[in-house]
Amino acid sequence: xSKERIDPVSAVAEKDSVGWTHVAKLRLIPPEKPLKLELxxxxxxxxxxxxxxxxxxxxxxxxxxxxxxxxxxxxxxxWDADATENFRSWRLNKPGWWDSIIGPGKAIDTxxxxxxxxxxxxxxxxxxxxxxxxxxxxxxYGMSFxxxxxxxxxxxxxxxxxxxxxxxIHAIIGGSLGGQQAIEFALRFPDRVEKSIVLAATPRLxxxxxxxxxxxxxxxxxxxxxxxxxxYEGAKPDKGLAAARMLAHITYLSDEGMHDKFGRKLWDKxxxxxxxxxxxxxxxxxxxxxxxxxxxxxANSYLxxxxxxxxxxxxxxxxxxxxVKACSKIKCDMMIVSFSSDWLYxxxxxxxxxxxxxxxRHPVTYVNVPSPYGHDSFLVETESVTxxxxxxxxxxxxxx
Amino acid sequence: MKDLxxxxxxFVSKSMQFKFDPALKEIDLAKILKDGSLPVSGYDDDSEENxxxxxxxxxxxxxxxxxxxxxLDLGCxxxxxxxxxxxxxxxxxxxxxxDEKSVASCVERGVAVFQADLDEGxxxxxxxxxxxxxxxxxxPTLKQPMRVLTDMLRVGSRGIVSFPNFGYWKIRLAxxxxxxxxxxxxxxxxxxxxxxxxxxxxRDLFDWAQNEGVIFEKSFVLNGKSFSHLSxxxxxxxxxxxxxxxxxxxxxx
Numbered sequence: 001x002s003k004e005r006i007d008p009v010s011a012v013a014e015k016d017s018v019g020w021t022h023v024a025k026l027r028l029i030p031p032e033k034p035l036k037l038e039l040x041x042x043x044x045x046x047x048x049x050x051x052x053x054x055x056x057x058x059x060x061x062x063x064x065x066x067x068x069x070x071x072x073x074x075x076x077x078x079w080d081a082d083a084t085e086n087f088r089s090w091r092l093n094k095p096g097w098w099d100s101i102i103g104p105g106k107a108i109d110t111x112x113x114x115x116x117x118x119x120x121x122x123x124x125x126x127x128x129x130x131x132x133x134x135x136x137x138x139x140x141y142g143m144s145f146x147x148x149x150x151x152x153x154x155x156x157x158x159x160x161x162x163x164x165x166x167x168x169i170h171a172i173i174g175g176s177l178g179g180q181q182a183i184e185f186a187l188r189f190p191d192r193v194e195k196s197i198v199l200a201a202t203p204r205l206x207x208x209x210x211x212x213x214x215x216x217x218x219x220x221x222x223x224x225x226x227x228x229x230x231x232y233e234g235a236k237p238d239k240g241l242a243a244a245r246m247l248a249h250i251t252y253l254s255d256e257g258m259h260d261k262f263g264r265k266l267w268d269k270x271x272x273x274x275x276x277x278x279x280x281x282x283x284x285x286x287x288x289x290x291x292x293x294x295x296x297x298x299a300n301s302y303l304x305x306x307x308x309x310x311x312x313x314x315x316x317x318x319x320x321x322x323x324v325k326a327c328s329k330i331k332c333d334m335m336i337v338s339f340s341s342d343w344l345y346x347x348x349x350x351x352x353x354x355x356x357x358x359x360x361r362h363p364v365t366y367v368n369v370p371s372p373y374g375h376d377s378f379l380v381e382t383e384s385v386t387x388x389x390x391x392x393x394x395x396x397x398x399x400x
Numbered sequence: 401m402k403d404l405x406x407x408x409x410x411f412v413s414k415s416m417q418f419k420f421d422p423a424l425k426e427i428d429l430a431k432i433l434k435d436g437s438l439p440v441s442g443y444d445d446d447s448e449e450n451x452x453x454x455x456x457x458x459x460x461x462x463x464x465x466x467x468x469x470x471x472l473d474l475g476c477x478x479x480x481x482x483x484x485x486x487x488x489x490x491x492x493x494x495x496x497x498x499d500e501k502s503v504a505s506c507v508e509r510g511v512a513v514f515q516a517d518l519d520e521g522x523x524x525x526x527x528x529x530x531x532x533x534x535x536x537x538x539x540p541t542l543k544q545p546m547r548v549l550t551d552m553l554r555v556g557s558r559g560i561v562s563f564p565n566f567g568y569w570k571i572r573l574a575x576x577x578x579x580x581x582x583x584x585x586x587x588x589x590x591x592x593x594x595x596x597x598x599x600x601x602x603r604d605l606f607d608w609a610q611n612e613g614v615i616f617e618k619s620f621v622l623n624g625k626s627f628s629h630l631s632x633x634x635x636x637x638x639x640x641x642x643x644x645x646x647x648x649x650x651x652x653x
Contacts, residue, residue, distance in 0.1 A: 324526075333512070335507075351516070351524075352524065354514060355524035355525065358494060358514065358525065358529070359524075359525070359526050359529060361470055361492055361529065361530075362492075363492065363493070363494055363512030364494070364512055364514065365506070365507060365512050365513050365514070366513075366514045366515055366516075367503055367507075367513075367515045368515055370500075387504050387507075388504065388507055391504075391507045391508040391510075392507050395507070395508070395509070395510035396510055
């Protein structure tokens with residue numbers, strides 16, 4: 001959020017930076033063997049873009065899988081050495097999205113752990129998604145892309161681990177939609193994970209969360225350029241996507257946080273200009289977020305990923321609606337962290353999830369971090385997150 | 401002072417099994433308080449061994465808890481007890497703690513900790529989900545002590561409760577003589593910032609238990625000695641108490 005420009009050359013030299021990074025690309029699912037998706041569709045081929053940091057141990061037992069959120073990508077830490085060549089200019093002055101957490105000596109210590117962060121299918125950062133070319137038509141999929149779900153992402157993560165020869169991971173960690181993957185992984189692959197860390201996420205989105213997503217999609221789908229998702233050759237539905245992002249940003253912050261940051265401050269002026277341009281600082285902030293986002297994100301991906309977020313319901317999937325029953329599948333150590341001002345995945349729901357685990361006589365660590373930064377806290381409360389995540393990752397397994 | 405002496409003699413002879421030194425003509429209460437010992441025999445809770453034992457309750461609990469059982473520790477602090485129970489007794493241990501720093505210490509120890517306010521009760525914890533629910537030194541700090549007591553016997557088969565006994569003679573005397581809220585070695589905080597906001601005696605808890613059909617399955621006092629039948633003598637001489645509570649199921653039927 002800082003306007004300050006960081007010089008990557010000196011930043012990569014920092015002792016706690018993973019340094020320059022390169023993306024890895026993999027054809028995980030070949031054209032002839034499509035992946036059967038959770039909701040019935042089939043998809044092939046599937047390409048996965050991922051990044052890794054640290055060194056895989058000889059026994060391949062030091063893997064920490066990092067799952068990204070809605071607008072995230074595989075570039076979780078360090079500085080993208082190929083940003084220019086891959087036309088990802090937004091990465092030139094910014095390290096990976098969780099650089100504060102991943103690195104030598106940091107919460108996810110790359111001196112100890114081998115970190116893998118894959119980009120989700122359906123996204124637009126290198127893994128197969130709606131903007132990829134459909135081999136049957138030689139055109140971008142657009143809305144002909146099959147519906148993918150959190151379950152599919154987790155299944156694909158499992159396949160990626162298979163491909164890398166990793167039987168069991170030390171931990172999976174993620175915030176928000178990434179946290180839902182951490183939940184799903186613990187349920188789907190109980191014998192393949194030792195620890196799961198769920199930040200600012202619940203086993204299902206509340207009605208309020210569904211409502212926000214619905215408005216976001218409405219903005220995109222009613223943009224005059226949307227054209228049923230076939231906009232790749234012409235003008236894109238930027239206005240709709242920007243509006244969706246602006247709304248989402250409100251949900252990522254909190255009343256208190258916005259008050260502290262902007263209050264009723266005016267933007268670049270001492271008095272109202274009149275009319276409906278940008279008058280307030282908070283308007284300028286949202287405008288900036290909207291504009292920046294359309295340069296780096298695909299509107300169709302936004303539709304698909306928010307829908308996956310809507311559909312996910314761990315209780316339904318694994319317990320026929322009964323969350324306690326679903327949680328009986330869990331074998332790994334669980335850490336669930338909520339943030340006091342998060343109204344997208346509110347603390348009381350995170351607590352309820354934790355209780356459902358306890359009800360199975362399974363240990364759980366649940367912490368509610370006091371923070372004014374709302375849902376975004378998992379990205380910005382570095383100190384609190386480090387204080388919890390680092391010892392949890394590095395301690396022995398609780399149930400042993 | 402004469403009246404006080406005869407009152408105390410009457411009280412002692414009526415309800416206790418020990419006697420004052422018959423040569424004692426006058427009781428200098430201020431001196432007794434200063435010396436820290438009552439001129440009675442047979443109840444040595446001031447031995448050096450006990451003075452050195454900071455967490456005598458932990459030892460008792462470790463002895464009491466069955467191997468391989470499930471334990472919920474309410475107000476588990478930094479998780480030392482649970483860590484020991486997991487290590488030595490192979491229990492499934494879960495802590496509940498509100499303090500942020502203590503929670504972080506639990507995580508460092510590898511103890512599963514649930515951050516929650518006990519005053520909100522154990523809502524969401526299913527009935528009978530733990531063999532033991534422990535509440536060490538926390539009961540007088542709660543706004544809703546009754547709710548927590550009731551809840552712990554709902555969630556656990558047994559409750560283990562330890563608490564400072566405000567019926568302890570030094571506390572009684574200090575209030576009587578000084579006219580100020582007592583400060584003892586083990587209750588060293590002054591009235592304005594003590595965490596203990598609901599003050600009760602062993603007798604009070606016993607009364608509650610009788611009303612609720614809860615039995616004191618086992619009781620221990622500071623020196624680790626157990627007593628089976630509660631008497632006024634215990635209420636007067638026990639500085640700290642630990643009781644194992646159990647619902648009296650016979651009474652229910």
